[in-house]
Every structure is written in structure tokens, then in C-alpha cells.
């Protein structure tokens with residue numbers, strides 16, 4: 001058993017609800033090794049019946065990776081912790097390898113959690129990782145500001161577009177709308193974790209790419225070891241905390257606006273009350289608009305901040321019809337309507353379990369689909385849809401035309417969920433920008449949009465005693 005500071009493991013994990021067990025993501029590096037041993041120590045003392053599974057992903061990218069995974073296996077055996085090694089097989093891209101490896105890693109971790117019925121995934125990201133992330137984003141923002149002659153705040157807005165905000169990593173992120181990834185060590189410095197391991201005579205692996213200064217992160221890490229490094233790290237952590245809290249506040253305000261001003265009068269059609277334009281909360285209204293645009297268009301990223309602001313400003317000046325994020329924004333007397341544009345809809349395809357149709361609908365196959373195809377309702381959308389209030393029928397038809405429909409032998413057999421359609425297929429709406437990764441900062445707007453479009457509800461945060469993001 002790990003003989004550690006009496007309260008360290010308790011303070012790190014006490015607020016987490018481990019009722020449904022946990023996967024610990026352990027690379028064999030110092031941080032995740034410390035995470036594993038501190039967690040085991042905590043669970044042994046407070047909830048020994050908790051199911052804990054350590055998972056190591058062997059990306060197969062370095063000659064030593066298999067041996068490192070075996071070393072984690074041995075450590076786990078010593079501490080009576082269940083362990084599994086999962087291998088990233090299949091072709092590796094020649095560009096964007098780190099991002100692809102990260103994507104594969106989270107997919108494999110989530111599959112392992114799902115297969116074992118474990119509700120949580122814990123990673124060993126530390127305060128150092130957080131500071132490095134924020135500083136790298138700041139450098140990119142500054143570069144962008146110089147290139148485009150923008151003020152720092154404006155550049156920050158641009159960076160937020162790609163989810164690269166200065167809030168850094170969220171303490172909790174919902175993966176695939178089903179597994180919570182928690183980062184309980186975000187407040188801990190790497191040096192302190194290494195001290196814990198050294199005191200226990202526990203060794204760890206040093207990934208050579210972590211010191212390869214041809215990469216940006218190792219270069220920055222090296223720069224932070226000089227005299228001013230401590231202060232820069234502290235400043236970056238303070239900035240992350242401040243930005244994280246600002247982002248949560250913005251999300252709460254956007255969620256409130258969505259509840260007050262948005263309705264869905266027909267499938268695939270959102271109506272915004274023009275009161276949104278004069279609610280006196282432009283920043284939150286633009287954020288709400290960006291989330292709704294990405295959701296309607298089935299895009300994983302929010303549209304550009306500057307273009308969204310320009311669109312919002314134009315909406316204030318009168319009627320218009322514009323397209324952003326694959327979404328047609330139609331401002332009329334009857335309201336502001338959002339719908340998926342007709343261009344670039346997916347071609348007809350066989351219905352397959354679990355696929356994401358057009359980035360907007362999660363397909364569930366309750367039975368064998370026979371010879372069913374899924375394709376946009378398109379020209380078959382002649383019958384007027386039943387909507388709420390005074391929604392122009394032409395808009396409902398246009399929205400319906402971009403909705404998925406089921407086809408058999410060249411005939412449309414209805415929309416999934418429609419009484420005429422075979423009951424074997426469901427096509428549940430998803431909140432596109434958060435469908436893969438939902439940082440806890442954005443929990444409030446994600447919940448509001450899920451309620452609006454009929455997406456599955458967000459699983460509760462696995463923290464005991466409170467539900468704040």
C-alpha cells in the first residue's frame with residue numbers, strides 16, 4: 001500500500017462518485033503512475049469494493065512502447081490492480097499523428113470503460129500540462145494577432161473558435177456523450193507527484209518524445225525550467241482559472257437565452273425570437289448563436305467568432321438570408337429561422353448501427369434493417385410538416401427536405417421515428433459541437449440545446465454533493 005501524505009489522495013478524489021467504477025488511463029509516465037497509486041490508496045481506504053481497471057494504450061509508434069506497457073502490467077500485478085493493454089491497430093496517418101493518436105486513445109479507453117460497465121475514465125494531466133497548454137495557446141493567439149493586426153482580446157475570440165481557449169483543459173469532459181473523463185491532478189505539480197513516487201521507490205518511464213525539442217511542447221517545457229519559469233507557470237494557471245470561470249458564466253448566460261428565445265417548431269428547424277437581439281446580452285447571444293449554428297449544420301466546431309458577430313450585427317439591422325456553418329439563417333417577420341442548408345447532404349447509404357448521420361443524428365438499429373437505406377427526405381418533402389405557431393410552411397418543407405428518411409426499393413418509407421417508418425431505426429439528434437468532447441465549462445448550453453432538439457440528456461457529472469460544471 002502507498003504510504004503517502006495522509007490527506008493527499010483523499011483530497012484529490014473525495015468529491016468523485018466512484019459508484020460505477022473507474023478506468024485509470026496509465027501510460028507508465030510519472031503522472032499517470034502516481035494517479036494510479038494514489039487512487040488505489042484512496043479506494044482501498046474508502047471504497048474497497050470499487051471496480052478499478054488500469055488501461056494502457058500501446059500506440060505502436062515507438063520501439064519501446066510494448067515494453068513500457070508490460071512494465072505497467074507488472075506494477076499493477078504488484079498492487080493487485082486489474083490491468084489491460086489495448087493496441088492501436090490499423091493505418092496511421094502521415095500528418096496529424098499526435099491528434100490521431102489522441103483520438104484513438106480516447107476511443108479505446110471509452111470502449112474499455114463501456115465493455116466493463118465502468119462510468120469514469122481518469123487521466124493524469126497535471127498543473128504543468130495545463131500551464132503548457134495555456135502558454136502554447138497564448139503564443140498561437142499572439143502570432144495570430146500579429147498576423148491579422150488584431151488586438152489580443154480579438155485574437156482570443158478567434159482562438160476560441162477552434163476550442164483553443166485560454167481556459168485550458170476542463171476538469172471533466174464528457175466523451176461521446178456517455179463517458180466522463182476526469183482530470184483530478186490538474187491542480188498538482190509534476191514535481192510533487194514524482195516525489196510521491198520516489199518516496200515509494202516506484203519507477204516510471206520517460207517518453208523520449210517529451211524531451212524532443214523539435215516539438216513545441218517539449219521546447220516550452222525546457223524553457224520553463226529557467227529562472228522565470230515558476231512565475232510563468234503560476235501566471236498561466238491563474239489565467240486558466242479565470243478564463244474557465246468566465247467561460248462557465250458565458251455558457252450559463254447562453255443557456256438561459258436558448259431557453260428563453262429558441263424553440264423547435266419542426267424537426268430540423270429552429271426559431272429564434274427576435275427578442276434575442278435586444279436582450280442586452282450580446283456576448284452570450286453570439287455564443288448561443290454559434291452553438292445553435294454548429295448544431296443545426298452538424299459541425300463539430302463552433303463557427304468563427306468574428307463572422308458570427310458580424311452575422312449577429314446584420315440580424316439586428318433587418319431581414320436577411322445568410323449561410324454559416326452549413327446552416328441557413330433566415331430572418332423574417334415571423335422570426336429568425338435556422339435550418340441545414342441543402343448543399344452537401346450525405347448520399348444514400350445503408351443504415352448501420354451507431355453511425356453519425358450528417359454530423360446531426362445518431363443512428364440506432366434496434367433490429368436488422370433489411371434493405372433499408374438512409375438518405376435526405378429531399379423531394380419527398382411535399383406534405384407540409386405539422387409545426388408550432390406561425391412558422392412559414394415553405395421553411396418547414398425546406399427543413400424537412402434535409403432531414404434523414406428511410407428508403408426501401410426506391411420508395412420513401414418515412415422518417416425514422418415516424419409511425420409509418422419501420423420501428424427498427426432511430427435517428428436521435430445530437431448536439432454536434434459537443435457530441436464528441438463536451439468540456440464541463442459548456443455543460444449548461446449543451447443541456448439547453450439537448451432539451452431544445454430532443455437529444456439524449458447529458459449524464460450527470462460524477463461528483464458527489466454538487467452538479468456544477
Ligand SMILES: Nc1ncnc2c1ncn2[C@@H]1O[C@H](COP(=O)(O)OP(=O)(O)OP(=O)(O)O)[C@@H](O)[C@H]1O
Nearest residue numbers: 025026027029030031032033055056057123124125
Ligand atoms: N499510452 C497511454 N495509455 C494510457 N493512458 C495514456 C497514454 N498516454 C497518455 N495517457 C493518459 O493521458 C494523460 C496525459 O497524456 P500525456 O501524453 O501528457 O502523458 P505522458 O507524458 O505520456 O504520461 P504521464 O502523464 O503519465 O507522465 C496521461 O497522464 C494518461 O492518463
